[in-house]
Amino acid sequence: MRPSAFATASAASAPRADAASVPAMPAPSPATYSDATDVPPHASATGSTQACASCHQQERAFTDGRKVAVGATGQLAATNAMSLTNVAYNVSFGWSTPDIRSLEDQMRQPMLNDHPVEMGLKGREQQVLASLTADASWRSAFTAAFPEASGQFELDHLIKAIAAFERTLICGHSAFDEYVFNGKHNALTPRAKRGMALFYSDRLGCSTCHSGFNFSGAWADAQDTPAEPTFANNGIGTAATRVPTLRNVALTAPYMHDGRLSTLEAVLDHYQQAGPPLRRFTLTGAEAEEIISFLQSLTDPTFTAEFDGERTHPVSR
Ligand code: HEC
Numbered sequence: 051m052r053p054s055a056f057a058t059a060s061a062a063s064a065p066r067a068d069a070a071s072v073p074a075m076p077a078p079s080p081a082t083y084s085d086a087t088d089v090p091p092h093a094s095a096t097g098s099t100q101a102c103a104s105c106h107q108q109e110r111a112f113t114d115g116r117k118v119a120v121g122a123t124g125q126l127a128a129t130n131a132m133s134l135t136n137v138a139y140n141v142s143f144g145w146s147t148p149d150i151r152s153l154e155d156q157m158r159q160p161m162l163n164d165h166p167v168e169m170g171l172k173g174r175e176q177q178v179l180a181s182l183t184a185d186a187s188w189r190s191a192f193t194a195a196f197p198e199a200s201g202q203f204e205l206d207h208l209i210k211a212i213a214a215f216e217r218t219l220i221c222g223h224s225a226f227d228e229y230v231f232n233g234k235h236n237a238l239t240p241r242a243k244r245g246m247a248l249f250y251s252d253r254l255g256c257s258t259c260h261s262g263f264n265f266s267g268a269w270a271d272a273q274d275t276p277a278e279p280t281f282a283n284n285g286i287g288t289a290a291t292r293v294p295t296l297r298n299v300a301l302t303a304p305y306m307h308d309g310r311l312s313t314l315e316a317v318l319d320h321y322q323q324a325g326p327p328l329r330r331f332t333l334t335g336a337e338a339e340e341i342i343s344f345l346q347s348l349t350d351p352t353f354t355a356e357f358d359g360e361r362t363h364p365v366s367r
């Protein structure tokens with residue numbers, strides 16, 4: 051994966067001026083990271099064999115294709131790696147952690163946790179920063195991004211830089227967006243249009259949970275309306291889980307917090323068997339295909355394309 055961990059994230063401006071569906075984002079970290087986008091890609095940027103991108107691969111909308119994630123020491127995580135699609139708008143972060151409220155707080159988990167180890171950086175923070183800033187281009191990028199640090203970089207700087215990058219991972223150019231927000235009537239196939247009607251129907255009730263521009267219930271944006279994250283029990287586990295986005299969902303198999311379902315067909319089978327309190331319904335084969343076409347129309351092809359200079363600056367306009 052190409053991207054540097056840096057991006058120009060100048061405060062709460064609109065993410066991509068041309069993505070009509072996506073609201074202006076909540077204010078990111080107060081610092082402005084400028085001129086830091088030329089940093090070369092660095093697979094082992096964190097000094098460990100495990101980069102964020104080991105588990106969050108761009109071509110899979112920043113997931114890893116595994117049932118549950120595997121950490122730097124080979125330990126299995128308890129859960130499926132989440133997509134980073136539009137994470138800037140999350141109210142909370144993680145499948146079951148409503149109290150984690152910022153990207154910066156979230157990041158301490160994979161970096162530092164030891165049950166299970168993900169990146170295994172705990173106790174090695176200084177070493178990681180030293181190896182990063184030994185690279186002249188990283189050093190100059192850090193210096194440009196954090197002039198106030200006077201060359202004394204801390205883990206927080208790395209965290210802020212990566213969070214700024216995460217805030218550029220905007221999905222708003224799917225066929226669905228073209229159809230709904232840009233008035234392109236032919237952007238969706240007739241089949242996907244029928245699937246969309248089913249998705250929003252009372253009969254299925256998908257949108258009672260997967261609501262809003264991100265299909266994940268409540269979100270945080272520049273309006274900063276205080277919101278609680280949307281958690282629900284969809285019959286997969288015993289506890290309520292955060293309602294995940296369905297944007298780019300065709301790229302993020304396997305599904306659910308424990309990765310138990312391998313395909314979208316299996317997801318629809320699950321919902322037909324779940325029963326109350328979820329809606330009881332049975333789909334014909336044709337209807338299931340229609341819903342899957344609709345879910346596929348939520349893929350943003352620009353999201354997985356190699357980012358060009360523009361793409362790394364979506365929040366800077
Ligand atoms: C070992 C694999 C692994 C690595 C490495 C990893 N993650 Fe994750 N990531 C996961 C898993 C698993 C989850 C879901 C955690 C849970 O159960 O809530 C997750 C969740 C997230 C979320 C929450 C998304 C949401 O919608 O709530 C963000 C953001 C995130 N990771 C960013 C990062 C960043 C940034 C890094 C590098 C500093 C990183 N991850 C490294 C596996 C990984």
Ligand code: HEC
Nearest residue numbers: 254255256259282284286291292293294305306307317321
């Ligand atoms: C009661 C709320 C609720 C309803 C209704 C609901 N979902 Fe979900 N959905 C969730 C939750 C919560 C999860 C994550 C559950 C977990 O991982 O334990 C989820 C997960 C999913 C996933 C997997 C996403 C991923 O990244 O793993 C898909 C796909 C999905 N739902 C589609 C649908 C469709 C299609 C419908 C309508 C037939 C529907 N959902 C109805 C709450 C709901």
